[in-house]
Amino acid sequence: MSKKGFIFDLDGVIVDTAKYHFLAWQRLAKGLDIDFTEEENEQLKGVSRVRSLEKILAWGNKTISQELFNELMGKKNEEYLSFIAEMDQNEILPDVPRVLNLLKEMDQPISLGSASKNARTILERVNLRSNFNAIVDGNDVSKAKPDPEVFLIAAKQINIAPKDCIVFEDSVAGVTAANSANMISIGIGSKDVLGHATYVFSDFTEISDDFIKSLIEN
Ligand code: G6P
Numbered sequence: 088m089s090k091k092g093f094i095f096d097l098d099g100v101i102v103d104t105a106k107y108h109f110l111a112w113q114r115l116a117k118g119l120d121i122d123f124t125e126e127e128n129e130q131l132k133g134v135s136r137v138r139s140l141e142k143i144l145a146w147g148n149k150t151i152s153q154e155l156f157n158e159l160m161g162k163k164n165e166e167y168l169s170f171i172a173e174m175d176q177n178e179i180l181p182d183v184p185r186v187l188n189l190l191k192e193m194d195q196p197i198s199l200g201s202a203s204k205n206a207r208t209i210l211e212r213v214n215l216r217s218n219f220n221a222i223v224d225g226n227d228v229s230k231a232k233p234d235p236e237v238f239l240i241a242a243k244q245i246n247i248a249p250k251d252c253i254v255f256e257d258s259v260a261g262v263t264a265a266n267s268a269n270m271i272s273i274g275i276g277s278k279d280v281l282g283h284a285t286y287v288f289s290d291f292t293e294i295s296d297d298f299i300k301s302l303i304e305n
């Protein structure tokens with residue numbers, strides 16, 4: 088059987104952590120007297136922690152010292168980690184385990200390709216760590232999505248050429264990164280937002296076993 092490389096983003100693809108990022112950023116923004124909306128939070132999907140805080144400060148027209156910046160980054164993450172600590176398998180998004188199991192049955196290599204520095208902790212919390220042959224996350228990259236670095240490293244780690252890799256992504260920046268890496272991109276979310284992906288599905292319940300098999304065979 089031919090082999091393809093399957094690369095999964097984490098936040099918004101495997102688990103819905105956007106709500107926790109939102110709560111933590113919102114509290115931080117409030118402390119700085121900045122209004123922070125759910126629409127703005129959408130724009131932080133796939134965006135690194137540093138860049139997220141830079142964007143929030145820009146929206147609120149605030150400049151702060153480097154020292155305070157670092158302190159706020161630490162605080163945000165502490166709060167986010169307190170939410171993650173409560174996570175369990177119930178937070179895995181619908182049908183993700185079915186697709187992961189099918190890929191395993193078909194002996195296809197699987198990697199994580201996430202911007203998060205908390206990816207390993209989250210995978211352990213939801214008990215999916217052992218489903219991945221490789222994990223590439225925010226600790227392993229120097230350039231954030233939309234740069235393709237994270238996916239190119241993932242492809243290398245599972246030993247599959249980029250053109251034979253398939254990326255599951257929920258963010259605009261992530262789909263752009265997959266396309267720049269010359270990979271097939273599968274957007275998870277709305278067609279209006281992820282129209283630049285090779286395929287778009289609203290969630291994994293829409294992705295049939297036959298579709299996955301056709302990706303492997305073609
Ligand atoms: C993902 C999320 C972003 C988050 C980034 C960094 O891409 O979609 O909202 O800012 O990871 O996550 P971290 O856990 O390292 O703060």
Ligand code: MG
Pocket residue numbers: 096097098099100132133256257258261
């Ligand atoms: Mg994501």
